[in-house]
Amino acid sequence: MGFLASGFPRNIQNAVLASILLTSLAAVMVSSFQFEVGGKNGWTKPTGNESETYNEWAVQNRFRIGDTLYFKYKNDSVEEVSASDYLTCNVSNPIVKFRDGETVFPIRRSGWFYFISGRPSHCKAGQKLTIRVLHPTEATVVSAPEPAASSPAEGGHGWDSHSMGHNSTSKLSLVSYFITALGGVMVLLYLLI
Numbered sequence: 001m002g003f004l005a006s007g008f009p010r011n012i013q014n015a016v017l018a019s020i021l022l023t024s025l026a027a028v029m030v031s032s033f034q035f036e037v038g039g040k041n042g043w044t045k046p047t048g049n050e051s052e053t054y055n056e057w058a059v060q061n062r063f064r065i066g067d068t069l070y071f072k073y074k075n076d077s078v079e080e081v082s083a084s085d086y087l088t089c090n091v092s093n094p095i096v097k098f099r100d101g102e103t104v105f106p107i108r109r110s111g112w113f114y115f116i117s118g119r120p121s122h123c124k125a126g127q128k129l130t131i132r133v134l135h136p137t138e139a140t141v142v143s144a145p146e147p148a149a150s151s152p153a154e155g156g157h158g159w160d161s162h163s164m165g166h167n168s169t170s171k172l173s174l175v176s177y178f179i180t181a182l183g184g185v186m187v188l189l190y191l192l193i
Contacts (some may be wrong), residue, residue, distance in 0.1 A: 022056060032066035043071035045122040054129040063107060063133045071103040077118030078103050086114035089123035110135040
């Protein structure tokens with residue numbers, strides 16, 4: 001911090017350091033995403049009329065450490081279970097059980113997570129979810145898009161850009177850039193005042 005020590009009043013030095021610290025904290029705070037399980041319908045027993053299953057939804061998303069899953073439900077529960085209990089809809093041995101109706105599950109590690117309804121009949125009807133949380137080194141790897149049904153010869157471009165799904169990294173990139181730019185502007189303003 002040699003440039004701050006020479007010639008700048010102490011209050012400007014403190015303001016610059018405070019803005020750098022706040023900008024750094026803001027960038028860290030916006031690096032996660034909350035996924036709403038089931039969308040507007042929430043965590044409910046499937047009726048068979050849904051456009052996609054919970055697992056089809058999960059495959060379209062990229063989950064990272066620091067993200068959260070938001071389960072909204074009534075007269076039900078959410079259980080995190082082992083892989084074998086997931087396959088058999090066994091509700092008697094959950095890792096953790098939630099009954100509050102609005103569960104926010106923080107993702108704190110990479111790997112596989114298995115969730116089922118606390119009601120066996122709901123689980124057997126498809127109210128269950130498997131997610132894979134990327135390891136931090138995997139989160140930076142970008143996959144190529146899937147080939148589209150239409151070929152370039154048919155007037156298409158040969159790639160389906162809609163198949164990439166949601167990605168907490170891409171959704172928050174714009175916010176992170178904005179916060180960083182705002183922090184830079186704040187630093188410049190403090191230096192010029």
